[in-house]
Amino acid sequence: MTLLLNSCQNIGATLLGFLASIGRVAFFAGQSVGHIFKGPFFVRNLLRQFMDIGYYSLPVVGLTALFTGMVLALQSYTGFSRFNAEGAVAAVVILSITRELAPVLAGLMVAGRVGASIAAEIGTMRVTEQIDALSTLSVNPYKYLIVPRILAGTLMLPILVLIGDLIGVFGGYLVSIHVLDFGVGSYLSQSWDTLETIDVVSGLTKAAVFGFLVSLMGCYHGFNSGRGAQGVGAATTNAVVSSSILILVFNYVITQVFFS
Amino acid sequence: MTAKIEMNNVVKSFGSKEVLKGINLSIEKGESLVIIGGSGTGKSVTLKCVLGLIKPDSGSIKIDGQEITTLETHEHDILMRQFGMLFQGGALFDSLPVWENVAFGLIHGQKMDKISARTIALKKIKAVGMDESVADLYPAELSGGMQKRISLARAIATTPDVIFFDEPTTGLDPIMADVINNLIRQCVKDLGATAMTITHDMASARKIADKIAMIHDGQIIWSGTVEEMDNTDNLYIEQFIHGRAEGPITNNSDIVA
Ligand SMILES: Nc1ncnc2c1ncn2[C@@H]1O[C@H](COP(=O)(O)OP(=O)(O)OP(=O)(O)O)[C@@H](O)[C@H]1O
Ligand SMILES: [Mg+2]
Numbered sequence: 001m002t003l004l005l006n007s008c009q010n011i012g013a014t015l016l017g018f019l020a021s022i023g024r025v026a027f028f029a030g031q032s033v034g035h036i037f038k039g040p041f042f043v044r045n046l047l048r049q050f051m052d053i054g055y056y057s058l059p060v061v062g063l064t065a066l067f068t069g070m071v072l073a074l075q076s077y078t079g080f081s082r083f084n085a086e087g088a089v090a091a092v093v094i095l096s097i098t099r100e101l102a103p104v105l106a107g108l109m110v111a112g113r114v115g116a117s118i119a120a121e122i123g124t125m126r127v128t129e130q131i132d133a134l135s136t137l138s139v140n141p142y143k144y145l146i147v148p149r150i151l152a153g154t155l156m157l158p159i160l161v162l163i164g165d166l167i168g169v170f171g172g173y174l175v176s177i178h179v180l181d182f183g184v185g186s187y188l189s190q191s192w193d194t195l196e197t198i199d200v201v202s203g204l205t206k207a208a209v210f211g212f213l214v215s216l217m218g219c220y221h222g223f224n225s226g227r228g229a230q231g232v233g234a235a236t237t238n239a240v241v242s243s244s245i246l247i248l249v250f251n252y253v254i255t256q257v258f259f260s
Numbered sequence: 261m262t263a264k265i266e267m268n269n270v271v272k273s274f275g276s277k278e279v280l281k282g283i284n285l286s287i288e289k290g291e292s293l294v295i296i297g298g299s300g301t302g303k304s305v306t307l308k309c310v311l312g313l314i315k316p317d318s319g320s321i322k323i324d325g326q327e328i329t330t331l332e333t334h335e336h337d338i339l340m341r342q343f344g345m346l347f348q349g350g351a352l353f354d355s356l357p358v359w360e361n362v363a364f365g366l367i368h369g370q371k372m373d374k375i376s377a378r379t380i381a382l383k384k385i386k387a388v389g390m391d392e393s394v395a396d397l398y399p400a401e402l403s404g405g406m407q408k409r410i411s412l413a414r415a416i417a418t419t420p421d422v423i424f425f426d427e428p429t430t431g432l433d434p435i436m437a438d439v440i441n442n443l444i445r446q447c448v449k450d451l452g453a454t455a456m457t458i459t460h461d462m463a464s465a466r467k468i469a470d471k472i473a474m475i476h477d478g479q480i481i482w483s484g485t486v487e488e489m490d491n492t493d494n495l496y497i498e499q500f501i502h503g504r505a506e507g508p509i510t511n512n513s514d515i516v517a
Contacts, residue, residue: 040368129351132313136345137414138337138369 028220032150035142045148053114053149053215054156058163060113061106065164068101069093069171077180089182090190093172098199102164104251107210110157111243115218118149119239122222123232131223146219153215154208161207165200202258209254210247217243262325264289264422264454270309270319272302279305280316281478287471292448292455294465296500297475298509303458304348306475307424310456311345312336323422341369344420348427348458350411352399358410359385359395365418384413389439405432412440416447423447425457429464441467462501474500476509 076092122145125131134141169191176182218239225235263286272280279302287293295303308314310321312328321328328339344365352361360367362384363377372380382392388409399407408431415423425444429437441464447453448470459465465472466486473483474497482494489497499507 125353128354129347129349130353132308132311133345133347133351133353135313135337136311136340136343137365137418138341139364140333140337144368 049152065168066171069168073172073175091194097168103206118218119222123225123235153211157211158204158207266322268320294469342421344415344423346415350407
């Protein structure tokens with residue numbers, strides 16, 4: 001009986017803790033977004049984040065997209081040939097890439113690359129009192145550190161995903177033409193005929209949301225980092241894990257909103 | 261006359277650990293107060309409470325008679341413009357070169373253009389006894405003592421009305437320590453700043469202080485002038501300034517018990 005009570009108590013406490021942390025993240029997000037619209041604006045920081053988050057993520061996202069597109073063509077061909085439906089390869093490649101795989105995989109890659117580095121950088125600044133120093137020099141840490149990162153994350157990920165779309169579809173095309181002996185003209189026209197605006201738009205919307213989530217979680221965990229190297233380490237792990245999970249959850253939610 | 265800074269019964273705990281147990285302190289305008297006390301007694305926390313970086317659990321902190329513990333964030337930001345702070349660990353921005361660190365408050369707080377800000381920054385770098393050639397290095401390329409001095413230069417670059425120094429001479433050689441002592445003295449005397457300095461360095465304390473306050477077990481247990489400090493029969497002060505391992509400070513702590 002006491003065992004049952006105890007475990008109920010534990011579950012209750014965990015649930016309350018979970019709800020409390022959702023509240024804290026939401027409050028942090030509200031604060032951060034509020035500061036986006038009020039100056040002063042730190043343009044130089046924003047540009048640096050555009051480079052860090054956007055430009056330097058290109059190789060990772062490009063390679064991910066390329067091989068995903070290639071393997072997609074190969075898999076769908078071998079799978080569909082069982083039903084004599086090889087003709088659907090082009091359609092499957094372009095729809096899977098634009099709607100799902102480019103945004104989700106790019107989001108996860110960026111969560112690992114950017115989310116971790118944001119959390120580590122801001123966490124280190126917290127631990128070494130650099131964030132406190134900002135306040136004493138009359139600069140709001142939200143405006144100086146958080147806003148540029150969240151803006152860059154939200155704006156850069158759609159661009160990355162758009163490029164990823166192109167590269168991924170190109171990867172599928174390469175395999176289809178050179179390995180699977182599809183005709184160039186028919187493959188291209190099939191791809192083009194299948195694609196609708198909403199496929200790309202939904203993918204880019206996902207990208208923007210994922211970019212926001214990744215940078216938000218990086219900033220949140222870094223900003224609230226515990227003390228010492230251990231604190232920063234935990235912040236980094238939490239940032240990557242929480243943003244990856246949020247990406248998967250929101251991926252479902254956004255798909256539901258767009259396609260049902 | 262209202263005091264520049266007045267703390268009344270300020271209490272702060274971290275978890276179950278009571279760090280400040282009712283701090284009472286007041287500093288007049290243009291006065292230099294030195295806080296001494298054992299390691300971990302809450303000196304840095306006290307400064308951070310006044311700066312609003314840590315919110316006290318209870319008690320009142322007034323600056324120029326205005327209660328600051330209840331201020332909104334942006335009102336507090338405005339108030340901070342008259343403050344400068346040297347952090348115990350330096351807290352230099354490692355993504356910026358040295359001169360931009362020093363000029364940070366000028367560029368972003370006072371909206372000064374970069375060229376004039378750099379000129380002032382170079383002057384301040386010289387004032388803390390360093391060569392102008394370090395201006396374009398990054399903080400990570402400096403030694404610990406050099407970082408400390410750059411951090412000091414940053415704290416005084418905007419010529420604030422109130423300056424807090426958290427262990428300004430720790431990690432410096434005796435000659436540099438004296439340069440820094442003179443500099444702090446000069447800020448108070450020539451610029452009329454109000455200063456609050458934490459130090460373990462009694463030579464530095466004697467040189468800088470108009471008034472000395474000793475913190476022990478989360479409370480101010482003694483305060484007075486340097487002269488009064490030398491003539492006091494307070495056993496805590498005695499033990500501290502002579503640096504003895506035996507005495508009332510260590511007796512009721514867990515070191516001996
Ligand atoms: N952010 C914090 N979270 C939890 N505990 C803290 C925090 N800041 C300070 N403390 C605790 O408060 C106590 C006082 O810390 P403080 O930094 O004020 O000491 P100090 O008097 O400045 O010591 P020192 O001379 O060594 O710098 C310490 O026991 C420290 O562990
Ligand atoms: Mg300290």
